[in-house]
Amino acid sequence: MRNSNPFQGIDTWIFDLDNTLYPADCHLFRQIDQRMSVFIQERLEVEAGHARFLQKDWYARHGTTLAGLMAEHDVAPQDFLEYVHDIDLSDVGHNAELREAISRLPGRRLIFTNGSVRHAENVAGKIGILDLFDGVFDIEAGDYQPKPHAPAYDRFIGHFDVTPERSAFFEDMPQNLQVPYEAGMRTVLVQSAAEWFDDEPEDKRPSKPGETYPHVHHVTDDLTGFLGNLTTRALADTEEDT
Structure with missing residues (x-):
């Protein structure tokens, strides 16, 4: 009997960079x-x-x-x-567990950032996961239209020939998941209890643990654990199919 796996059939895994692939509490x-x-x-x-x-x-x-x-x-x-982006990356460490979890995701893995390719490569390289990704889509590739504006996602989908219904999107900013949700993607909000800036616009603040949104399918404050559990579950599904 097949396990119920909401990520079954997903073959494109899309990750925001900042405060998503590394923990927000390192304050990078x-x-x-x-x-x-x-x-x-x-x-x-x-x-x-x-x-x-x-x-x-x-x-x-x-x-x-x-x-x-x-x-x-x-x-x-x-x-x-x-x-x-000329910053000190010493507080970002190699994450072997995250690397293992991402490496087991079936299909393509992509980074979609409002920053630059250079910044994404520097940070992902420091974490030890850069080689696991099939591409980086940055603010320049999006013609400087940022998330959460719809044209940025349209360019991203066209650039990588993404099928939204077979994609999962991981983000720390809830507003950046609205368009992916409407497009048919599986949305995952990565939350953090890290302190944010007092002058941050209210509608631009990352969400904190306990906050939920109708356009978010899954919420986690531990990306590595979430992905590790997800890939273990996917393998179990595969075994039951054989």
């Missing part, structure tokens, strides 16, 4: 966030407080700080991306 993204403020302060020659206000205002109105800089100040995106 805090460095990126701070460097965004400094970039704005120096490029626009404004005071620190105003730079911080602009950063969060653009994030709320445009989807990313970069989109705001491009739209309102014609900033070259590569200048911004290279600067904000």
Whole structure:
């Protein structure tokens, strides 16, 4: 008798990068966030407080700080991306258990990030999982349209010829799972109890353990454990089919 496995038939596994493939409590993204403020302060020659206000205002109105800089100040995106991703990765460690769990996922594994390919490769390489992925889709590939805007997902699906009904999407930001859910993907929210910034726009904050959403099929605060349990379950299903 077959076990009930909601991931049966999934052959494309899509992962956000920041605060998803590594734990949010290592505060790697805090460095990126701070460097965004400094970039704005120096490029626009404004005071620190105003730079911080602009950063969060653009994030709320445009989807990313970069989109705001491009739209309102014609900033070259590569200048911004290279600067904000020049960070210390020493708090991100090799994760052998996560590597093992991802390696057992059947089919393709893809990274979909609002950051850059270089940043994704640096971080995934530090974790020890980069070679397990079949591709990285970054903000440039999306023509600088970020998640959660629908055109970003449309470009991603077209770029990799993704069949949504056979795909699972892992994200730490609940709003970034709305479009995948509507497209027919299996959605997984990766939550964290890590403290966030007090000035983060309310609708842009990552969710915390205990919060649920109608467009999220599964919730976990332990990606490695979730994937390990999932792959073990998938193997059990295969054995029962033989």
